[in-house]
Amino acid sequence: MNIAVNGRSKTTRTLGWHWLAVSIVGFALVLSGCDKHEEAAAAAPKGVLRIAIGNENTFEYMYADYFAAKFPELEVQIIPTEGIYGPGKKPLQELTKLIDQEKPDLLFTSSFDYEKLASQGKLYDLSALMEKDRFDLDNLLPAAVDYLRIKGQGSIYGLAPKFSSSVLFYNKELFDRYHIPYPTDQMTWADMFRLAQRFPAEGGKGERVYGFHMGYMSSPQDLADYIGQAQGLGMIDAEGKKLLMQTDSWKRIYQLVMDGYRSGVLQWNYMPGKTRYEKEDVEAEDLFSIGRTAMTISNEGQLNALRQRGAAFEWGMVGTPSADPGHTRNPNFYLSPIYSINAQAEHVKSAWEVIKYFNGAEAARIEAKTSNDLPVRKAFAHEMDGHSLEPFYQVKYEETVQGGYNENVPGTFIEKYRSIAKQQVDAMLTGEVTVEQGLQRIQEQGQQALDEAYAAEVK
Known part of the structure; x- marks a missing residue:
């Protein structure tokens, strides 16, 4: 398979473990006749598919073998996203600019990016595609589906095959x-x-x-x-x-x-x-x-x-503790990566076939044999040393749980705030100040630091 990176073609290297992965994929293809409900046999996509992902090595390590086995006639062009990070950069703004300029078809988004890109109209609504192909949402972790709908303001703009909790x-x-x-x-x-x-x-x-x-x-x-x-x-x-x-x-x-x-x-x-x-x-x-x-x-x-x-x-x-009995709040619940399609994608059908495969039963079966990640498809969650993984699957998504990353806050404020808070926490521990006094100082000194950080940005 050829991978074109920014217009430069490169043949993927064949490593020993690659052949093992391809063999597993091939074996799963033989056994997957019963999964036609959602992964039914459309003609294998052909042509070009532009994928926005960290870099070429990330794609090759994690996905190249699957594409070689399942999508052999797709020419994958990698659009690296690693450059959106760095001192003084705001990753979401950089990612949005990259999407507009490079026009990828398929995006691998984080939970934060998914919500923001969906609200900006940058992602393709998958509802019609899922309905047309009768994609099975019922067997996915309800918390994952709820998360995608809530962050998509009622619509689903992406799918994720695994979660963490x-x-x-x-x-x-x-x-x-x-x-x-x-x-x-x-x-x-x-x-x-x-x-x-x-x-x-x-x-x-x-x-x-x-x-x-x-x-x-x-x-x-x-x-x-x-x-x-x-x-x-x-x-x-x-x-x-x-x-x-x-x-x-x-x-x-x-x-x-x-x-x-x-x-x-x-x-x-x-x-x-x-x-x-x-x-x-x-x-x-x-x-x-x-x-x-x-x-x-x-x-x-x-x-x-x-x-x-x-x-x-x-x-x-x-399950983890919560503020009050009966709730299953979990600040560590997230989906990664979320497979999404650019709202302006040129090759929507090919991108959807890829998303459908990686979020379907066939890929979940393969991952269950080769990975210890938590599959969103609970049917493929295996025991670990005789312990049921059921406690991980009791999670529910509640919008109020995720404090979230606020890109508006100046980066210079974070380090200053942590220094202020640590000083007051140390004083609380020694009894030098009460908890109420310590929090009052954190509020007052922290607010001053936040105001100064914004003022410095304006200069």
Whole structure:
């Protein structure tokens, strides 16, 4: 297969593992006769398909073999999107400009890009195409379909074959050792913290067992921000002009977190400026896999970590805590990538055939054999070491959960705000200020920093 990159043709390299992937695809094609409902045999698309994706290597590594087996007569032209990122650049504006100038047919979008591009009329409504080909939405994860519809303001402008979410992992052996009841679904954050506080503070450095630990958090502020996002709270208003930290809701969250860390049952590792994590750093950030914390909140990657580190203890999973019982809010739910068609695409039919295939049963079957990702098609979700993945599939999408990335906020503000917040969080932990006083200072100093960041942009 030839891949043309910005008009320059290049023949893909044939690597050993490529042949394995092609063989798997070919095997699946033989077995896929029963999947004609949605992947029915239209004539294989021919001609050119322009794809906007990170770069040629990304496409070759992730998709080239599938295209070679399933779409051999398509000439793929890669339009690199890696250049939209960089100092001083606003990625969404750069992506929009790239779409207008380069006119790709097929887009691989992030959750944030999908919403914004759809609202700007840059994406093709897939409704008529799905209806015509009777594409099966009923067997997709409802949260994924809800997400795509909500972000598309009622229409679906893309499809995603996999998702990521998080659950509460717990160490059964630690709970049994201390005669503490296991965590359950639909716990509140306060319920989870009370469970964590029942674990005794014993053991020296390198041996201490904690009630709860969540990796890659540089300070208690990160956990407070995570809980706030899970409750749908924003730190800044929709326009990006006003800080919203001095509220009763944020006060309750910070009080809960401060009490937890002061009691010693919660733990975090602070490694300022750390950009490269060695083996020992990763282990320090994943106390759960080495049996030193009773609970953690993590995504599907934790499953691989447990396997790779040879965790010998019994463990389980339940849904993540929420602000109130009965809700299944999850700030870690997202779809990536989302396959979309440019509203001005020249080759809509070919782009749709590609989207239909990668989001269909045949591709899901192949991925289930070769990947540990969570398929949006639940029928192809396999167990992991005897553990059902059902807790990941209990997620529901609620629009209020995702605080979202606000591109309006000046980049220079973020670092300044984190410095202000960390200083006040440290003061809260030591008792130098109360939570209420600390949040008032964060609000006042943070607002001043935000105003100054905007003023600097105008100059």
